[in-house]
Amino acid sequence: MADKGKRKRRRADADSDEETRLPFKNILKPDSAILQILKDLTAATAAASSSSKTLTLADIDLDAKCREVSELNLLSVQSEIESQILKIARSILAGNGFGFDVPSRAATNQLYVPELDRIVLKDKTTLRPYANISTVRKTTITTRIIQLVHQLCAKNIHVTKRDLFYTDVKLFQDQSQSDTVLDDVSCILGCTRSSLNVIAAEKGVVVGRLIFSDNGDMIDCTKMGMGGKAIPPNIDRVGDMQSDALFILLVEKDAAYMRLAEDRFYNRFPCIIVTAKGQPDVATRLFLRKMKMELKLPVLALVDSDPYGLKILSVYGCGSKNMSYDSSNLTTPDIKWLGVRPSDLDKYKIPEQCRLPMTEQDIKTGKDLLEEDFVKKNPGWVEELSLMVKTKQKAEIQALSTFGFQYLSEVYLPLKLQQQDWL
């Protein structure tokens, strides 16, 4: 067709224009060479995860001093609730009154454990007695939440925190009160929030070489078009993961995700592409961890070159402070920082006008991160972050568009993989 010929010619013109002004395109090796590098990485990751067992608190003799929750099934949660209630009944009958022993979730009760590379909760607890004017309300709320959770388990349905709040607005008054106590209840029962059947809104999407079951339906993520598959809010209904991917590409932002999905990057370099579209939510964190654990694939992260990019990476990797009691279930070990790293800005000749000056707040956040144990542990990260704070420059992933919209998928990422340029 004439039209088609016309379009082809135009395309060829555009391509040759590009060749001349795309840094590093000429040093890209053929895909087969890059694929071999990825295969070696995948094999090494799988070998590492099967030879070295994952360390637990017990392995480093911290299990008596620290507290962790675990994923429990519905009947176990119900039994745990019932035994708590029996314990309380006995305490009342023995004349010792009604109260809960609540693990403290304060900052002073948190600890970063280098051996585990994540933040955990220490063992301090606080008594929450009913017969005390300052705690009677919170004790009542705790009892009510436990009762509601028992109901959810009995019916085997999932609800949001907002639903939970609305079942007893008179008592809870505002949602922050029921939310806080819900986290307490997780700690009291020793199970994850998702075990309680209370879920967060879904936010993340996944596309690429992954097949899994969601609530009984088999999902093939290579057949999800450009939109991808929404990550299910309830991880306990996700299973049967299968994949021929060589790695997982964790992307901070939506725009980069869409570029890679439209270009079907996962067909050129077999991978699974996942994003939480900004701040990591619980569902995406659980999903990433499950992929890593079941598929034993390396995880490479593509984030903005700013302190928040590294912070986001660290939440996936080591956990957030306010959910430290659940870090063992929410964190994904050994995430590599692929890009965009501060040193990439000069290396890839990102023009000055595509870099942004860091604000005072940015610089402060960067300096604070330099003090964190999980950054200090990785000398490469310290070096990159120090460079960022020194140059006072940041850049988004999208800054690569300055070399053409597809520079990210056609040059930057392939070259990063070819040069094994991750930290």
Place this chain on the structure above:
Amino acid sequence: MADKGKRKRRRADADSDEETRLPFKNILKPDSAILQILKDLTAATAAASSSSKTLTLADIDLDAKCREVSELNLLSVQSEIESQILKIARSILAGNGFGFDVPSRAATNQLYVPELDRIVLKDKTTLRPYANISTVRKTTITTRIIQLVHQLCAKNIHVTKRDLFYTDVKLFQDQSQSDTVLDDVSCILGCTRSSLNVIAAEKGVVVGRLIFSDNGDMIDCTKMGMGGKAIPPNIDRVGDMQSDALFILLVEKDAAYMRLAEDRFYNRFPCIIVTAKGQPDVATRLFLRKMKMELKLPVLALVDSDPYGLKILSVYGCGSKNMSYDSSNLTTPDIKWLGVRPSDLDKYKIPEQCRLPMTEQDIKTGKDLLEEDFVKKNPGWVEELSLMVKTKQKAEIQALSTFGFQYLSEVYLPLKLQQQDWL
């Protein structure tokens, strides 16, 4: 199995507890009766949409006075750009200089047309000459954006507004400048923004009785588990819609969507459930319209009982003011307001503590809405909105959880459908 028996017994107990305290559960007819009502509605909607052709500006003799853009294919966009550039070249050669005739998108150039039930743009344009100190920058930006769009069409790829901005930060300075001009370019070329291959981040999800193709992959939305399918950002790659649904249920919020998805409400009452998780985004609006147009199904909306719920409904229905030039492609005609409506609060005995007092700002927004033509057109809406402003009470969809987490899917919605209680 012993466990299973135990669980069943518990479930039965919980159910009988509920019976006694669930308003209206006793007047629910069998599903077959409700399905018949829905079938009649669907048939009426299909008949209406095939007999009455959709009115256009030309039908009401407004086409000379108003301006609308349309969905164009890639080659047409390219041709349109090329003819604009030729026109400018001729103007320069004729000694008349270089400039663009840009349709005004100001509020004074907008018009609500009751016959069409949407906001359109009038025909005022402003000259944007290059040889003028006050417009030279904007003219340059316009030229650059047109050039970039031409490139996108030639390559047939989609990018975000953010990508576009980063291709020439030096010129655009900040993203609001390239965004504004992008809308101008839509108007100049007379095509929708999605025809320009510039897309917004995806936000919406869809689940239920719908099969469609996304970028060549066939997607069955009954097999998407609880997470649902992310609505693709690029509507031009969506096609082949098939459905045996009786209606489309448009849901404002994520939490209600998840309840309905987990309960597989669409299997009990065949429907397609869609949500933009709050404010409607362009991708979800385009997707809803496409479903309505191709499947000819009635659309029922479930939003919060507050002014913003109605506002969101109106954006889906009549369009938003700042994209009025594209209202014919973005709006879905004839959306019914199913709930939660102000009159439902008393009717369904929502307890006082689950209602929220409206703020001054809420009341102002409500009063402003009462002045809008698209509200005035529907006497039922005026009545409901007046009631809201009078009682100064609002409530979220989640307030129904006060009667149990599944009251929404098991009583409220079925009863609404049974009583044909939509406006």
